[in-house]
Amino acid sequence: MVRRATGIDEAMSFFQDPPELTNTYQTDHVLQGHLRRTLPAEVLCDIEPELQEMGRLAVELHAQQLANRHDEPRLEAWDAWGNRIDRVHVSALWERAAKLAAEKGLVAIAYERVHGRHSRTHQFALVYLFGPSSDVYTCPLAMTDGAARTLLEHKNQPLIDRAVARLTSRDPARAWTSGQWMTERTGGSDVGLSETVATPSDGGKVAGLPGAYRLQGTKWFTSAITSQMALTLARTAGSPDGGRGLTLFYLEVRDETCALNGIEVNRLKDKLGTRKVPTAELTLDGTLALPVAGVGNGIRNIAPMLNVTRTWNAICAIGCMRRGIDLAVDYANRRVQFGTKLSEKPLHMDTLAGMQAEFEGAFGLAFRVVQLLGAVESGEATAHEERLLRALTPVAKLVTAKQAVLVVSEAIECFGGAGYVEDTGLPTLLRDAQVLPIWEGTTNVLSLDVMRAIARDGALEAFEEEVVSLTSVLQQPRLTDLGRLARKTMAQARGWVVESAERGVLDAEAGARRFALTIGRTLELALLLRHAEWSQTQGDERPTLAARRFAAHGISSIGDELKPDEAKRMFSR
Numbered sequence: 001m002v003r004r005a006t007g008i009d010e011a012m013s014f015f016q017d018p019p020e021l022t023n024t025y026q027t028d029h030v031l032q033g034h035l036r037r038t039l040p041a042e043v044l045c046d047i048e049p050e051l052q053e054m055g056r057l058a059v060e061l062h063a064q065q066l067a068n069r070h071d072e073p074r075l076e077a078w079d080a081w082g083n084r085i086d087r088v089h090v091s092a093l094w095e096r097a098a099k100l101a102a103e104k105g106l107v108a109i110a111y112e113r114v115h116g117r118h119s120r121t122h123q124f125a126l127v128y129l130f131g132p133s134s135d136v137y138t139c140p141l142a143m144t145d146g147a148a149r150t151l152l153e154h155k156n157q158p159l160i161d162r163a164v165a166r167l168t169s170r171d172p173a174r175a176w177t178s179g180q181w182m183t184e185r186t187g188g189s190d191v192g193l194s195e196t197v198a199t200p201s202d203g204g205k206v207a208g209l210p211g212a213y214r215l216q217g218t219k220w221f222t223s224a225i226t227s228q229m230a231l232t233l234a235r236t237a238g239s240p241d242g243g244r245g246l247t248l249f250y251l252e253v254r255d256e257t258c259a260l261n262g263i264e265v266n267r268l269k270d271k272l273g274t275r276k277v278p279t280a281e282l283t284l285d286g287t288l289a290l291p292v293a294g295v296g297n298g299i300r301n302i303a304p305m306l307n308v309t310r311t312w313n314a315i316c317a318i319g320c321m322r323r324g325i326d327l328a329v330d331y332a333n334r335r336v337q338f339g340t341k342l343s344e345k346p347l348h349m350d351t352l353a354g355m356q357a358e359f360e361g362a363f364g365l366a367f368r369v370v371q372l373l374g375a376v377e378s379g380e381a382t383a384h385e386e387r388l389l390r391a392l393t394p395v396a397k398l399v400t401a402k403q404a405v406l407v408v409s410e411a412i413e414c415f416g417g418a419g420y421v422e423d424t425g426l427p428t429l430l431r432d433a434q435v436l437p438i439w440e441g442t443t444n445v446l447s448l449d450v451m452r453a454i455a456r457d458g459a460l461e462a463f464e465e466e467v468v469s470l471t472s473v474l475q476q477p478r479l480t481d482l483g484r485l486a487r488k489t490m491a492q493a494r495g496w497v498v499e500s501a502e503r504g505v506l507d508a509e510a511g512a513r514r515f516a517l518t519i520g521r522t523l524e525l526a527l528l529l530r531h532a533e534w535s536q537t538q539g540d541e542r543p544t545l546a547a548r549r550f551a552a553h554g555i556s557s558i559g560d561e562l563k564p565d566e567a568k569r570m571f572s573r
Contacts, residue, residue, distance in 0.1 A: 018424065019331040021062055024129055025055025028322065029542065030363050031125060037534050038371065043115050047122050054104065054129040061133035064093050066425045073278035075268050086265040088226050088278045097130075097137035102175040106130065107145050111168040113378060120374030121367065124315050131316045132323035135276035136432055140177040140224035142312035146305035147178035147231055149377075151250075153304040154293040158209050159250055163229060179230035179253070180305065181282070183221040189445045191233060191299060192243035196284060198234035206252060206290050214262070215249065215287040225265060225280040228253055231305065232289070233298045246298030249289035262287035273431030307389075310397040310440045311373055314366035317404035320433045321359040324411030327426070328352060331415060342414075351414065355407045357549035362400040364527030365520065369396045388466055391459035392523070394446040399520030401436035402443060408433040447512040450519065460497060463519055464490050470526040476536055479529050479544065482551050486529070489522045489556050496558045507563065514557035521555040 025031065031051075035044050071091040079085050105112070109123040131138045148167040151159050166176035186193035196217025204212045215234050222230070229252050239245030255261050262285050269279040293301045329352060332342040342348045372389035375381035381389070408430045412419035419426045437443050453459035467490045471483030496515060500508040528550055532543035 016418070017334045019327040019334065021059045021326060021330070023052065023055040024058045024322075024326065025051045027326070028055075028129075029540070030322075030360055031128065033531065033535055033538075033540065033543065034363070034367055035121070035125065036538075037531065038367075039118055039121065043118050043122070046115070047125070050104070050122075051125060051129065054126050057100065058129050058133040061093065061097070061130075064096070065133060065135060065428075068093055069423065069425060069428070072275050073268055075265055075278075075280075077265070084264070086260055086263070088265065088268070088280070090226055090278055091135060091276050093135050094137055094276060097134045098175075098177075099172040101130070101134075101137060101141055102170055102172040104130070105170050106141055107148065108168045108170050110145060110377070111148060111164075117371075117374040117378040117380045120370050120377065124311070124367070124370045127312070128315050128319045128322075131319040132429075136274045136316075137276075138312060138316050139274065139277050140179070140227055142309045142316075143180040143224065143227070143305075144177045145312065146180065146308040147229070149308050150231060150248075150302065150305045151292065154301065156250075156292055159290065159292065162207055162209065163250070166228070176229060177224065177227040179222055179224055179227040179232075180309070181219040181222045181230050181232035182302075184218060185220045188221070189442060192241070192246065194233050194235060194246055196232070196234040198236045198247060198249065198289070201288060204288050206250070206288050207256075209290060212288045212290055213249065215251070215284040215289050217284050218266075219282040219284065221269065221279060222282050223274075223277055223279045225253075225268075225278050225282070231292065231302070232284075233302070234289070236295050239296060243299035244297060247295050248292045248298040248301040250292050251287055251289035272434060273428070274435050275428075275431075306440060307373070307393050310393050311366075311369050313436055313440050314362075314369060314396045314400045317400040317433075317436050318359065318363045318366050320404045320429065320436070321355075321362060321407040324408040324429055325352070325355055325359055328355070328411045328414040348414070351410065353545070353549055354553065355410050357546045357553065358403050358407050360543065360546040361521070361524030361528050361550045362403045364531060365392075365396045365524045366400055368523075368527055369393055384462065384465060387458065388462045390457060391450070391453045391462045392466075394441065394449045394453075395516055395520045395523070397440060398437070398443045398446040398450075398516055399524070402517070404433045404436050405430075443516075444513055447516040448509065450516045451508060451512045454497060460494060463523065464494070467522060467526045470530045474529055474533050476533060476544070478548065479533055482525065482547060483529055485551060486522050486526045486555070489518065492556060492558060493518055493522070510563075511558070518556045518558050521557075525550055525555050 068091060074089045076085060076087045076089060104126060106123065106127055110120055113119045115122055127138060144167050148164050151164055163176065166174060167178060169175040182191050184194050184196065186195055196215055198213040198215050201212040201214045204214065206212050217234065229250065232249050232251060233246045234249055235245050236247055252261055253263065264283040264285065266281040266283055269281065271279060332348060332352065335342045369392055372385050372392065375385050376389055412426055412430050415426060418424055450459065467486050471486050474480045474483045493515060500511055525547065528543065528547040532547045535543040
């Protein structure tokens with residue numbers, strides 16, 4: 001780097017080189033190894049040029065992120081003549097990301113199914129590379145994918161004909177994205193408290209389709225308001241209270257004249273992170289909308305969307321971890337402290353190794369869900385795979401999200417004070433990671449979902465079968481020992497379920513989070529071990545080292561637990 005010499009420069013001439021990215025596919029041995037192990041050779045040969053190109057683009061987009069750090073969304077509520085227009089202006093990178101996402105098929109690939117059950121792996125490998133450099137453009141893409149899957153699952157042919165081809169288009173001029181408008185002032189996770197009401201529209205139509213309702217209410221937190229359509233919940237007259245009385249509706253944000261469809265944008269939210277995502281507070285005042293799957297059972301009818309968006313959340317979590325580690329490792333090779341590079345200091349490298357182990361465990365779990373999703377959607381899944389997907393999706397989302405926050409926080413610390421300075425771009429990575437445990441169900445909410453799945457759907461048996469199938473075939477001595485640890489922990493988890501059921505529902509609820517994290521980490525270890533066994537046959541010991549380090553961190557959160565009243569007493573005054 002050339003700098004203009006000054007008197008001050010001559011006296012104080014040191015400038016630290018910043019971390020740099022290189023092609024993020026070429027440098028990612030974890031992704032490459034997973035694809036070589038799980039994909040047919042001809043599929044990998046076909047998709048690898050796309051991965052190489054996305055790895056190159058990720059570096060280019062990352063540089064644009066840093067250069068345009070302050071370019072945030074802006075609401076233009078009125079035009080020069082006093083007309084209400086509520087136009088939202090997004091960053092230049094978001095505009096570019098929208099075009100790239102359509103052209104690269106980041107939603108389309110899953111629906112084109114060129115590679116059958118492997119199409120989801122193809123799609124999410126690209127998303128994983130793209131996401132950390134996109135200023136969280138993955139948010140509207142996740143909701144778009146979820147909306148397309150929901151419309152197809154409910155076989156609503158008029159809406160399929162109207163929207164799905166646009167949601168899955170590779171033409172940027174034709175491609176749509178979708179919003180997901182569920183959260184209201186009454187509660188985020190408890191959507192059954194929704195106050196939005198729906199009344200028949202007396203002949204009103206949506207894009208020429210009859211049977212519309214008009215919606216009245218406020219949506220408190222609507223991400224990616226620039227989308228062309230949305231799925232939302234509202235209550236029709238005479239419907240019962242709670243989630244069962246809600247109906248899932250389809251709406252288009254603007255009508256054929258480009259006027260807003262009975263929608264006012266009250267404000268854009270001022271958030272901790274995901275600041276490039278235009279998140280709005282909306283008033284619906286006569287918004288025309290169509291039921292997606294009849295009247296009622298709205299929460300049950302959004303399940304296909306949540307399964308997809310939670311998978312996106314897990315993939316974004318591992319992408320975020322990978323970016324933090326990439327930057328921290330490159331910096332360790334540049335930064336000299338106390339006479340040697342950080343990369344030569346055992347304690348620093350031990351810290352990085354711990355981060356890498358967490359990432360590799362999370363990677364295996366997230367892409368296992370991707371594999372299962374692809375198998376189910378292509379009609380090739382076994383009964384075990386179908387049951388495991390239902391049970392594993394909330395586990396993968398909650399575990400990888402918590403890991404992402406911890407790993408990225410460690411990555412920031414690896415830079416010392418520089419990691420705390422905004423114009424390095426590093427604090428943005430941590431703020432954006434913090435949304436991952438909140439979006440699509442908080443850790444506690446999803447932990448209770450896991451408990452319900454155990455009670456209703458035999459989820460515990462699916463988890464046990466998966467751990468046994470992954471670890472019972474291990475041959476390498478160090479790996480077989482860790483496989484026994486995974487099976488022992490699953491047995492401990494089963495014992496906890498039995499004991500907590502005997503103690504009562506409150507005890508079971510109090511321990512649900514620790515139980516879900518234990519299940520997730522045990523599965524992560526089992527998946528790491530399976531990949532490590534294969535990798536050793538390829539002459540690569542790195543996954544084995546990661547598995548050993550991951551196990552050393554601990555996989556069980558079940559132990560000497562407080563009773564609910566004891567937990568409350570900790571906060572007594």
